[in-house]
Amino acid sequence: MTSRRSFIRNTAIVGAGMGVLPNLASAMYITNAKEELNVGLIGVGLRGTNHLRNLILRTDVRITALCDVDPERITLGKKLLAEAGKKAPAIFGKNSLDYLNLLALKEVDAVIIATPWLWHTRMTVDAMKAGKYAGVEVSAANTLEECWDLVNTHEATGTHMMILENVNYRRDVLAVLNMVKQGIFGEMVHFRCGYQHDLREVKFNNGKQPYGGGVEFGEKAISEARWRTEHSVKRNADVYPTHGLGPVAVMADINRGNRFLSLTSHATKGIGLHNHIVKNGGEDHPNAKVKFKQGDVITTTVDTANGETIIITHDCNLPRPYSLGFRVQGANGLWEVDGNRIYIEGKSESHRWDAADSWLSEYDHPLWKKYGEYAAGAGHGGMDFFVLNSFVESAKANIAPPMDAYDAAAWSAVTPLSEVSILHKGEPQDFPDFTRGLWMKRAPYNWMKDTY
Amino acid sequence: MTSRRSFIRNTAIVGAGMGVLPNLASAMYITNAKEELNVGLIGVGLRGTNHLRNLILRTDVRITALCDVDPERITLGKKLLAEAGKKAPAIFGKNSLDYLNLLALKEVDAVIIATPWLWHTRMTVDAMKAGKYAGVEVSAANTLEECWDLVNTHEATGTHMMILENVNYRRDVLAVLNMVKQGIFGEMVHFRCGYQHDLREVKFNNGKQPYGGGVEFGEKAISEARWRTEHSVKRNADVYPTHGLGPVAVMADINRGNRFLSLTSHATKGIGLHNHIVKNGGEDHPNAKVKFKQGDVITTTVDTANGETIIITHDCNLPRPYSLGFRVQGANGLWEVDGNRIYIEGKSESHRWDAADSWLSEYDHPLWKKYGEYAAGAGHGGMDFFVLNSFVESAKANIAPPMDAYDAAAWSAVTPLSEVSILHKGEPQDFPDFTRGLWMKRAPYNWMKDTY
Numbered sequence A, B: 001m002t003s004r005r006s007f008i009r010n011t012a013i014v015g016a017g018m019g020v021l022p023n024l025a026s027a028m029y030i031t032n033a034k035e036e037l038n039v040g041l042i043g044v045g046l047r048g049t050n051h052l053r054n055l056i057l058r059t060d061v062r063i064t065a066l067c068d069v070d071p072e073r074i075t076l077g078k079k080l081l082a083e084a085g086k087k088a089p090a091i092f093g094k095n096s097l098d099y100l101n102l103l104a105l106k107e108v109d110a111v112i113i114a115t116p117w118l119w120h121t122r123m124t125v126d127a128m129k130a131g132k133y134a135g136v137e138v139s140a141a142n143t144l145e146e147c148w149d150l151v152n153t154h155e156a157t158g159t160h161m162m163i164l165e166n167v168n169y170r171r172d173v174l175a176v177l178n179m180v181k182q183g184i185f186g187e188m189v190h191f192r193c194g195y196q197h198d199l200r201e202v203k204f205n206n207g208k209q210p211y212g213g214g215v216e217f218g219e220k221a222i223s224e225a226r227w228r229t230e231h232s233v234k235r236n237a238d239v240y241p242t243h244g245l246g247p248v249a250v251m252a253d254i255n256r257g258n259r260f261l262s263l264t265s266h267a268t269k270g271i272g273l274h275n276h277i278v279k280n281g282g283e284d285h286p287n288a289k290v291k292f293k294q295g296d297v298i299t300t301t302v303d304t305a306n307g308e309t310i311i312i313t314h315d316c317n318l319p320r321p322y323s324l325g326f327r328v329q330g331a332n333g334l335w336e337v338d339g340n341r342i343y344i345e346g347k348s349e350s351h352r353w354d355a356a357d358s359w360l361s362e363y364d365h366p367l368w369k370k371y372g373e374y375a376a377g378a379g380h381g382g383m384d385f386f387v388l389n390s391f392v393e394s395a396k397a398n399i400a401p402p403m404d405a406y407d408a409a410a411w412s413a414v415t416p417l418s419e420v421s422i423l424h425k426g427e428p429q430d431f432p433d434f435t436r437g438l439w440m441k442r443a444p445y446n447w448m449k450d451t452y
Helices: A002-018 A024-028 A045-055 A070-081 A101-102 A115-131 A144-157 A173-179 A231-233 A244-249 A272-281 A358-360 A365-374 A380-397 A403-412 A413-421 B002-018 B024-028 B046-056 B071-083 B100-102 B117-129 B144-157 B171-181 B231-233 B242-253 B272-282 B356-362 B365-376 B382-396 B404-413 B416-425
Strands: A039-043 A061-067 A090-092 A110-113 A132-136 A161-163 A188-196 A258-266 A298-305 A309-315 A329-331 A333-336 A341-344 B037-042 B061-068 B088-091 B110-113 B133-136 B160-165 B188-196 B260-267 B297-304 B311-313 B326-332 B333-335 B341-344
Touching: A039 A045, A039 A101, A039 A380, A045 A061, A045 A110, A045 A380, A061 A070, A061 A101, A090 A101, A090 B100, A101 A115, A110 A380, A115 A132, A115 A144, A132 A144, A132 A380, A144 A403, A144 A413, A161 A380, A161 A403, A173 A244, A173 A329, A173 A358, A173 A365, A188 A244, A188 B297, A231 A272, A244 A309, A244 A403, A258 A413, A258 B260, A258 B297, A272 B110, A298 A413, A298 B297, A298 B341, A309 B297, A341 A358, A365 A380, A403 A413, A413 B326, B002 B333, B037 B046, B037 B100, B037 B382, B046 B061, B046 B071, B046 B110, B046 B382, B061 B071, B071 B341, B100 B117, B110 B382, B117 B144, B117 B160, B133 B382, B144 B404, B144 B416, B160 B382, B160 B404, B171 B242, B171 B326, B171 B356, B171 B365, B188 B242, B242 B404, B260 B416, B272 B356, B297 B416, B341 B356, B356 B365, B365 B382, B404 B416
Parallel strands: A039 A061, A039 A110, A061 A090, A110 A132, A132 A161, A188 A309, B037 B061, B037 B110, B061 B088, B110 B133, B133 B160, B188 B311
Antiparallel strands: A188 A329, A258 A298, A298 A309, A329 A333, A333 A341, B188 B326, B260 B297, B297 B311, B326 B333, B333 B341
16 A cells, blocks of 8 residues: 555656646545546636636546537637547537536536536536536525525435635645644634735726726626626625635534534725726726725624634725735634734744744645645646545545535625625624534544545 | 924933933923923822833923822832932822822822723722823723713813823834825725733732732732733623724724724633633632633624724733734725735735835834834833823823823723623624714814824
């Protein structure tokens, strides 16, 4: 076994140079797993194409179908597959519901859904009904009813779904998870996280380029500005909670020994998007008349069953550098991503921060130790390699993924719950218990293995 | 005028070496001001004695009376005055109410109250009734009724009070206030602040030394552990909001064009103090049986009339380095004290933080520019010099202080309001409008002058 492992590890490292990764999990641990996974991609915009590029590098994945209503994106996807010497996929997208025909294909085992948010739950539900192992981009659901749809369909069909939260695989996040699991922080007490990302040039473009160059959104824009910006017009809510909340939920064993109980949420005034339009398009631009409901900074505080609190921030409409604002705090100390620092009682100099770096490298996650060099080439600092690897291996084995329907539901529920709370000046909103009590019995997923 | 200013500035700098500061405000701007202020100190524990040491350095202050129920503290205070060649003060403290006799003295113009929290409002109210300009340590009040007592007594008597919030005078805080006032951040949107200070060795000692060495509190302890810890036993609330909130309230023009509307508050479980007792005193120590009501991390979110939100943190029972966690965010950019960084659109490199230092020194507050060198010797990084200077000059002129009864009430109200909100899983609590509507008309205090 040892020699086989080192063989595989060495192969992986050699493979990195070639952009090819061996079929690790099935070779090593899982006996009944498929050798190859047939994947259909529903949505090949910027995000779906990124997944496509990464999947092409795998020898254990066949891309058997592509679906997109934009013919240009299909053309690009076909081209990438052809250039890699892959078989031409079946093509869908003649209308918005053509994805149902993709889901009917026998040659699709699993689908990856990377479409506008309002399609996520519908497509994931239909995929599970069709017996396809479903991966869906974040957030997974827009309403509480949709959260329940994910859970209920998973339970009714027995088909798995995975929310493709890539930040759960960020190197620092996994190192800190390792520290949490090893008890370095002691009993967990408090978490902070959020999505703090100046998206003004994502929410507006000139209809030609995906980022900026103009202040159009909706029909006159392309890419995310075509659909995402409408959520800022219509909803005063944390519409994008999972990049921060996903990692924290895993550290806090949410749905597996713990759960979200309730939240309160507050929004500031919303001036950032209007200011951006006026500054870049002028006061007379028609979009200068648009009223944006979304507050610029939205702060949500969650109470958990185990007595922790979690602060989630959504801050996407103002000028600022990117930060997910993580803080992970326990009885023995804490990590703060802002300032890149860690303090552990009895280890750190009293009342002084350590730079986080040496801690993070000491507790580097086994996955990153093993595949970090390979993954670093796959975009987003390698997170995307790991989240896809987990998806593909889980789907091949047809086992529950690390982030499942209950997680997708609980994390995504922050959007509708925050919306109601904000509307009532921070009135507490209860989370549904999407596990129907099973959170008390469910064991944590084993995040600490070195395979996927 | 110019030559006179530079004369005074030079004198100040020369004075620094001698520990003597000239009588600035009365010499320069205020014509009806007293030349000398007779000050009585009520409470000369660690904090009061610190004020005493700083006041001794001033030529415009006479310490005419000291009050403390602990004879050892009186002995020390008298000794310090004698060593400085000052006249012996009148002494009070034969019982808890002897401060009333101090307040009856004609030779007291103003008092500084640095006593346990439960005495703050009582003594401040009595001081105003006695016509003494009152300075009170933070927090100023423990209950909503006490908040009203401060406001109502101020209005009924016409006597001023000042909450002695030293952090409002921290060099970085005043530089950022300068940036706010000059519009560098644009329209204000969001603030964060708090008191994040591992106080375990303040809350417990061995009855001999003020900090640590044992796990006693209450009768068996001395200094703050004698009275402060009881607030952690009895109250699940942010019992100490003003170090963070004071500076933010000034930046947000609270009670002067803006006001706090409502808050929600959440507490984590409380394990830090119990763990500390067990670790340092053993499981069998009687205090290991004490149930502490206070959660370890308390998070409060405030909505303001102008559409900002303010997050306030109280984090004093767990191992961690000190931080007040400031964040000041507007339409053009933000300051974060954690990470020591600033981003201003159009000035900073796009999507990149600037180190805060060059911004903070460019916008160094006129007070710090002028008196920074002198102040740096007075303890607490000089903050205490400035807050006392403001108190003394305001009292000499008998004018409204920068932080008045309305501020003391609004800031301190966070304690009782957070307590009720926490008890009801974050139910929103309305702030009383302590100004009875006058916040709409009151002009901001002029914080940007270079005198006090």
